Amino acid sequence: THCEQHMKPNSQNTEVKYQCYDSYTNGDLKHYSRYNTNATCVNGGGKWLYNRTVMETLSLNAAMCTAQNTSGRVFWGKVFEGDAATCYVVPPPMECRTANWSRVNHLGNGRDGQPLSYKWRIPHFLSGKEKRCVLRIRYNISTDDYNPAATFSQHNRNAALGRRSPVEQNPNINIGSNTNQALRLAINTAQFGRTFQDRSHVIRLVNRTSLGKPNSDSISIKNLNVRGKRGNIVQTFPSVEYDFVPTRMEINASDHIHIQWTGSNTHNNGNPAGDGQAGDAGEGTRGTDRHNIVEISSPNVNYPLPWESAGMFKNASVYWTSFGKDKTTLTAQDLAVAMASAGYFECFDGCAKDAKSATTALNNLLNNAPASFRGAVLSFPASSVRDTIYNFICSRNNNFTNRSQKGKITVRRDANAAKQ
Numbered sequence: 001t002h003c004e005q006h007m008k009p010n011s012q013n014t015e016v017k018y019q020c021y022d023s024y025t026n027g028d029l030k031h032y033s034r035y036n037t038n039a040t041c042v043n044g045g046g047k048w049l050y051n052r053t054v055m056e057t058l059s060l061n062a063a064m065c066t067a068q069n070t071s072g073r074v075f076w077g078k079v080f081e082g083d084a085a086t087c088y089v090v091p092p093p094m095e096c097r098t099a100n101w102s103r104v105n106h107l108g109n110g111r112d113g114q115p116l117s118y119k120w121r122i123p124h125f126l127s128g129k130e131k132r133c134v135l136r137i138r139y140n141i142s143t144d145d146y147n148p149a150a151t152f153s154q155h156n157r158n159a160a161l162g163r164r165s166p167v168e169q170n171p172n173i174n175i176g177s178n179t180n181q182a183l184r185l186a187i188n189t190a191q192f193g194r195t196f197q198d199r200s201h202v203i204r205l206v207n208r209t210s211l212g213k214p215n216s217d218s219i220s221i222k223n224l225n226v227r228g229k230r231g232n233i234v235q236t237f238p239s240v241e242y243d244f245v246p247t248r249m250e251i252n253a254s255d256h257i258h259i260q261w262t263g264s265n266t267h268n269n270g271n272p273a274g275d276g277q278a279g280d281a282g283e284g285t286r287g288t289d290r291h292n293i294v295e296i297s298s299p300n301v302n303y304p305l306p307w308e309s310a311g312m313f314k315n316a317s318v319y320w321t322s323f324g325k326d327k328t329t330l331t332a333q334d335l336a337v338a339m340a341s342a343g344y345f346e347c348f349d350g351c352a353k354d355a356k357s358a359t360t361a362l363n364n365l366l367n368n369a370p371a372s373f374r375g376a377v378l379s380f381p382a383s384s385v386r387d388t389i390y391n392f393i394c395s396r397n398n399n400f401t402n403r404s405q406k407g408k409i410t411v412r413r414d415a416n417a418a419k420q
Contacts, residue, residue, distance in 0.1 A: 017050065020047070021082075022044075022046045056125055058088070059087075089126060091123070106237075131205040135202075136198070143193065219254070220256065225260060225261050225262075226263075227240065243405055249409050251411055260322075263288070291394050292340050292342040294340050294392060297391065302393065302398060319377045344370065383417055384413065387411065389408065391408050
């Protein structure tokens, strides 16, 4: 494919890239230049220097750096041609894959009725330092009306040279009748080969040592989050309404789950409202997102289980929390209260924000609860007899006549579970 044969070997993950650097009057290098080739750069008085893409640098000398290179991605050298040599880690090669099928102009579910997604394995950082990651999401619209790998600016229309562009704005096309009858095509050349929906997000990656487990780097931690935005099916188009993601998660007893979500208090879907309709139908205060987790007995019901009948958080092992008590003193009831209140209460009893002695009640639609929740890292035991299933809903957004916000965790059966 074009991606495997051209983009992957020539990406910044693999190949060192050069750039022209002009200088300020004091000699410092600028971060931009009008020149983009070696010849024009040098002729224009600039410096043609390489700048290597790296994941991070390590505080190691040359010998220690070389010894660290067990993965084939740790090297001693210059990251930027103008700097001194250092120990650096290069990223893995870029991944090429075919996008999953989706309905045209829709950002929702795929053929199997589940959310379209990309399973990203978060990279391991040898330094063990906390990282701030910028995630940039884009999608492109391409066309087969011309070869994108062999079509450049010199192919633009030029009447003086008698040259026609491979595509033209709203062209009239002769359909071949003897009357020279033409039909107009609806083609906007600005939409050909264009990038849409450029979105950037900042993520904080935390060191796993906070889990307090040996060999924590080898533990599989899966993310349980939310997707969608406030509104009904028409108002959210081409996005979707609120839902858990993944809606159905299958894990082993050795896997961990980080339950967390983000939300906003300034949701705005006023006119012109983009592709959908204006408005933000939903529960609670307008313009706000809220989520929580309460257990239900099956996907077919909409009433939460009473604490006496619930089992999800009673069976969970806690390895890290963003709230309340230390994980060693946090009880199952504390955990259930924090999840049900979206973090408004951090425990049932015995912490600064407990439910038992609270002077300000939690609003029943979570209006005074936090919009975002950093949550907790949990694991669930397996049965030696059958899969263990936990079902749950968001009490605020699960609106029976409009939308369903339900999730399901399946812990796979383990024949050796009884022996552990």
